[in-house]
Each structure stands twice: as structure tokens, then as C-alpha cells.
Amino acid sequence: MAATKTLRMRSVGKAFRGPDGPVVVLKNLNLELEPGEVLLVTGPPGSGKSTLLSIGASLLRPTTGEVFVQSHRVSHLPEHRLASIRQQHVGFLFQDFQLVRGVSAVDNVKITLVPLGLMPTEAHRRALAALDAVDMGHRASQVVNYLSGGEQQRVAFARSLVHNPTLVFADEPTASVDQNTGNKMIQLLVEHKSRGATLIIASHDPVMINAPFVDRRLSFETIGLLVGP
Ligand SMILES: Nc1ncnc2c1ncn2[C@@H]1O[C@H](COP(=O)(O)OP(=O)(O)OP(=O)(O)O)[C@@H](O)[C@H]1O
Ligand SMILES: [Mg+2]
Structure with missing residues (x-):
């Protein structure tokens, strides 16, 4: 039934x-995509993987068609309504991390938790x-500018998962x-799948591509040409 889908894209x-x-x-x-389902997106550089993830996460609007996160038609909601839907449902690990410069690793992760209204100690x-x-x-206390690329990626990973989102884009x-x-x-991604999160992962990594927790695969051959799922 459509209502049970976590993410829907139409045309x-x-x-x-x-x-x-x-x-x-x-x-x-x-x-x-249903709760607990994992979609892996592959394709050459510039083929549209990040664009697809950004549209699914309602960070970018499609030119045509509709996108639903749970029952919310996010493709057509005004920006002020999207923020709370993203905060509640979406975790996004950006390809370029997008950490807040000049701020510690732990404070970068806490940014995701601010809208939840937790006590500061919690x-x-x-x-x-x-x-x-x-x-x-x-x-945790290190300012992210001074972390290596791999360390920054792990901080960004923690930030995208700390609020146990329904939809994880990696x-x-x-x-x-x-x-x-x-x-x-x-x-870690497997653990989030186990608690019912839907995962959409773009990757070139053969280990990720062949990982058994992936349920579906979608590949872009060249710009504008979509093959699958
Ligand atoms: N804001 C933008 N304005 C204009 N063109 C854009 C914009 N964002 C993406 N594009 C173009 O859309 C195409 C797809 O980009 P996208 O970043 O989705 O590719 P990708 O598959 O994620 O590539 P990569 O493997 O390098 O990460 C590229 O040709 C890119 O130049
Ligand atoms: Mg990309």
C-alpha cells in the first residue's frame, strides 16, 4: 500500500x-522504497547520483514530477514546511561532508539534535x-578543520545518523x-536498516556495491539515461 512507503518518486x-x-x-x-529497504545507486561521475539523493531528501526540487517522504508531498511544499520534515525524517551524509568549520566534532553532531529539544547533557x-x-x-573536542578527510567523513556520518532518521541518504x-x-x-548502516530505516546510498566502492544488505540497485549509464531498478 502506498501509505507504507517511506519514499516515493513519481515521474x-x-x-x-x-x-x-x-x-x-x-x-x-x-x-x-519501504521501511528497511536499501537502494544502492551507481553510475559514472556526473551521471546524477547526488542529484537523485538531494531530490529524495527534499534538499533540491525536481523540475517535473512528485516526491513524497512518508505522506508528505515534499516536492510541492513551501520551504518553511520542509525543515521540520527533514529534521524529523531525514539523515544526509554529504559527499563533501558539509561540516561547520571552526566548530568541534561533537558540536557538529549536536547540530542535528538541536531541533529535537533535548536537554543539553542528553x-x-x-x-x-x-x-x-x-x-x-x-x-570529539577537536575543531573539524584540523581533522583528516577520513575523520571528517566519520563525523559527518555520525551527524547524519545520531537522530535515528527514517530515511538515510549516504x-x-x-x-x-x-x-x-x-x-x-x-x-552501522546495517543496524539502521534493522531498526527499519530506509537507506539510499550512492557509491563507487565495490565492497559497498556487493554488500549483502543492499536490496535494490539502480545504475545511471550516462547523463540523462537511467537503467533499472
Ligand atoms: N546546481 C547545479 N547547476 C548546474 N548543474 C548541476 C548542478 N548540480 C549538478 N549539476 C550537474 O548535474 C550533473 C549530475 O551531477 P551529480 O553531482 O548529481 O553527479 P554524480 O553522479 O553525483 O557525480 P559524482 O560521481 O562525481 O559524485 C553534472 O553534470 C553536474 O554538473
Ligand atoms: Mg555525487
Whole structure:
């Protein structure tokens, strides 16, 4: 039944304005994902993976079509309504991390918890636990500018999962880490799948691509051409 779907996309298209006219990135994409389902998105650089994730997370509006998060038609809601839906339902690990510069790792993770209205000590405890889960508890007080790329990716990972979102978008989650750390991140994603989260992962990593917890795969061959699911 449609009401049980976590994420639905109907006839979604996306075109960006380019110097020589519109550049079509997504065309007539239809997708329905259930709680606990894991979708892996692959394709060459520039094929539209990050664009798809951003539209699913309601960070970007489609040019055509509709997007629903739970029962909310997010593609057509005004911006002021989207913030609370994202805060409640969505976790997003950005390909370029998008950590807040000049702020510590633990405070970066706490940003996700602010809208939940937790007591400061509880927010701190949960943020530390999320950092511990990615082996970054010992760097919690460090300003993120001074962390390595792999460390920053783990902080961003913790920030995207700390509020136990219904929908998790992970854009190249293992791109900057070694295989052991990558396996640990996959294990964390498996745990979130087990509690019923829907995961949408873009990845080039063969370990991630072949991971048994992936239920569905969708691949972009070239810009504007979609193959699957
Ligand atoms: N805001 C924007 N304005 C114009 N073009 C954009 C914009 N965002 C993305 N694009 C274009 O859309 C296409 C798809 O970009 P996207 O970032 O989704 O690719 P990707 O598959 O995630 O690539 P990568 O593997 O390098 O991360 C690219 O050609 C990109 O230049
Ligand atoms: Mg990308």
C-alpha cells in the first residue's frame, strides 16, 4: 500500500540550466522504497547520483514530477514546511561532508539534535555515543578543520545518523576511509536498516556495491539515461 512507503518518486525529472541550454540529469524516474529497504545507486561521475539523493531528501526540487517522504508531498511544499520534515525524517551524509568549520566534532553532531529539544547533557551524551560508534569519540573536542578527510567523513556520518532518521541518504559514505573503517560504516548502516530505516546510498566502492544488505540497485549509464531498478 502506498501509505507504507517511506519514499516515493513519481515521474521525476531534473534539468539544470547550462551555458548552452538545459542539461537533463534525471528523466521520468519512478521509485518506491519501504521501511528497511536499501537502494544502492551507481553510475559514472556526473551521471546524477547526488542529484537523485538531494531530490529524495527534499534538499533540491525536481523540475517535473512528485516526491513524497512518508505522506508528505515534499516536492510541492513551501520551504518553511520542509525543515521540520527533514529534521524529523531525514539523515544526509554529504559527499563533501558539509561540516561547520571552526566548530568541534561533537558540536557538529549536536547540530542535528538541536531541533529535537533535548536537554543539553542528553544531546551531548548522544552526540558522543554517535562519535564513539564511528571510532571518533577520542577526537570529539577537536575543531573539524584540523581533522583528516577520513575523520571528517566519520563525523559527518555520525551527524547524519545520531537522530535515528527514517530515511538515510549516504553519498559515497566510504570514499575517504580505509577498508576496515568502511566495513564498520557498512555495519552501522546495517543496524539502521534493522531498526527499519530506509537507506539510499550512492557509491563507487565495490565492497559497498556487493554488500549483502543492499536490496535494490539502480545504475545511471550516462547523463540523462537511467537503467533499472
Ligand atoms: N546546481 C547545479 N547547476 C548546474 N548543474 C548541476 C548542478 N548540480 C549538478 N549539476 C550537474 O548535474 C550533473 C549530475 O551531477 P551529480 O553531482 O548529481 O553527479 P554524480 O553522479 O553525483 O557525480 P559524482 O560521481 O562525481 O559524485 C553534472 O553534470 C553536474 O554538473
Ligand atoms: Mg555525487
